[in-house]
Amino acid sequence: MSVVSCRDVTRSFGDLAAVDGVSLSVEQNEVVGIIGPNGAGKTTLLNCLEGLDVPTSGSIDVLGFCPVKDAHVLAQRVGVQLQHAALLPRLKVGEALELFSSFYARPMPWRPLLETLGIAAKEKSYVAKLSGGERQRVFIALALIHDPELLFLDELTTSLDPQARLAMWEVVRDIRRRGKTVVLTTHYMEEAEALCDRVAIINQGRLVALDTVRGLISAHGGDSTLRLTLDRPTPPTLTSVEGVSSVNSDNAVTIIRGRGAFAQNVLSHLTQAGAVVTDMTMSSPGMEEVFLNLTGRTMREAP
Template sequence: METVITIENLSKSFGATEAVKDMSFSVRKGEIFGIIGPNGAGKTTTLEMLEGILKPDSGNVDVLGLVPSKSLRALNKRIGVQFQATSIQKKMKVKEALDLFESFYTSTSQKDHLIEILGLHEKMNAQFGDLSGGWKQRVTLALATLHKPEIVFLDEPSMGLDPNARREMWEMIKMLKDDGCTIVITTHYMEEAEKLCDRVAMIYSGKLRALDTPEGLLNDSNAQYLSFDSADLEYDYLLTVPHVIRVEQDGHSFKVFSENQQTSAYHIFAYCHEKNIALKHFAFEKGSLDDLFVQYLEKEKIG
């Protein structure tokens, strides 16, 4: 499969803060590639090195065969970067913003196509500052993709959007993919990564922790847990069960994360049998990317 981005051993520090440490991965043509992680994980720093805005301290970046920090002009003709809504003048009309950005590019613009697929007709005469968060994102998405870029970079595109607007944004990103665009997106919404991305790089403290399809990540036993209800089992006991890493309790409901669920389940059953404790709705659950993420963080704390 054709690769459009490759980074190797990439590192970037700001003073004493190591924002990105020895990061390596590649992005395939035509995929939606998610970079996920909590606040301060290094997502934006990674993205900005791919966009050529930041120069890495060490390591290699190849985007469409170019070194971004050295070939910014050539690269900017072929990539699209979504601006923050705050960088567009509030009084500017949507139509004016589209015309202005269109004038930056000499190549053919796909303005009419974007107006169509993003449904911008009805807002063409609205001032940018009067638009809702969802509409602002549609407009900035259009501005980033006017020149039909081969890759588009989206930094937290659904931040602050309500769940409905977020889902609409996903549909629009999928339309860009259907048009043949490769999309690199950062997010800290795990559900977004799960539903939207073809592959996901999970980062924390500047390091790549896992990289796979959402399905592949969820097959990782770290995301899986035992779930059951019990009125008599104690949280503190569950933490002592062999292989258990973390326990979540909500009233009488428990989620028990373990490195070896089979063995942990065996110990819990044996204990309950011995003490005559009732267990209800016992199940081996698959978990979510959120669960996987918290699990990695817990393991890190334990060392």
């Protein structure tokens, strides 16, 4: 049985379908990322999976339960880190962890958790006085305090600096190593590539692709680019080389785009033609290109 399963889920607000017929499943010990432009419906979908919102139509199972009707059961087994959250302003970090620990039957020791998240020195600080990144880590600690089987993370590292972001990635990897399951949203392509077993791309409320990072790049990434500097004019026969999509010359640089083993084929062809390569660089498509090709927008346009 899948840990998370949603079938034909729609969530409408008047005439707007924020989530439009989405079906997906998440297996045990899997990290699945949900990415999409701003307003694509990924947080609305996550809210439905968490039981914080009720779908207009369709069905959702989480650990075999309905996330709305069985919220009291799932609260002991599921951890949630919201994109926007707040605590009482006069609550200290240690007090918040102690309070939340009392909500669960088998909470984890919370001081080692603060150590792991790099905020042990903030135990006696007021949550309201922390920086945005420090507060984010407090809410992640609160989501982890009961050692959940399944963890929902909405924009996990948005407020974190690069060093803290890398540390948080290790936390997620450790969660996975302990057999847990994670569903996360992110607008960092490198985060999706680094953490996720599979990535779901949502656009205008619809699921437009779901696959491994490698599978998405292979299917939707487009051509790789080979840039060469040659000791002579570009042979016109390069356009006929297997795998080559296009050949263009920009001053002394030859730009060749293609797929598969086209680069090896090009170099072999140039050797046979007696041409010498004096400089070479190659770039391959990544998740940014996949996202652009599927949604028509770059992640920089849709934070």
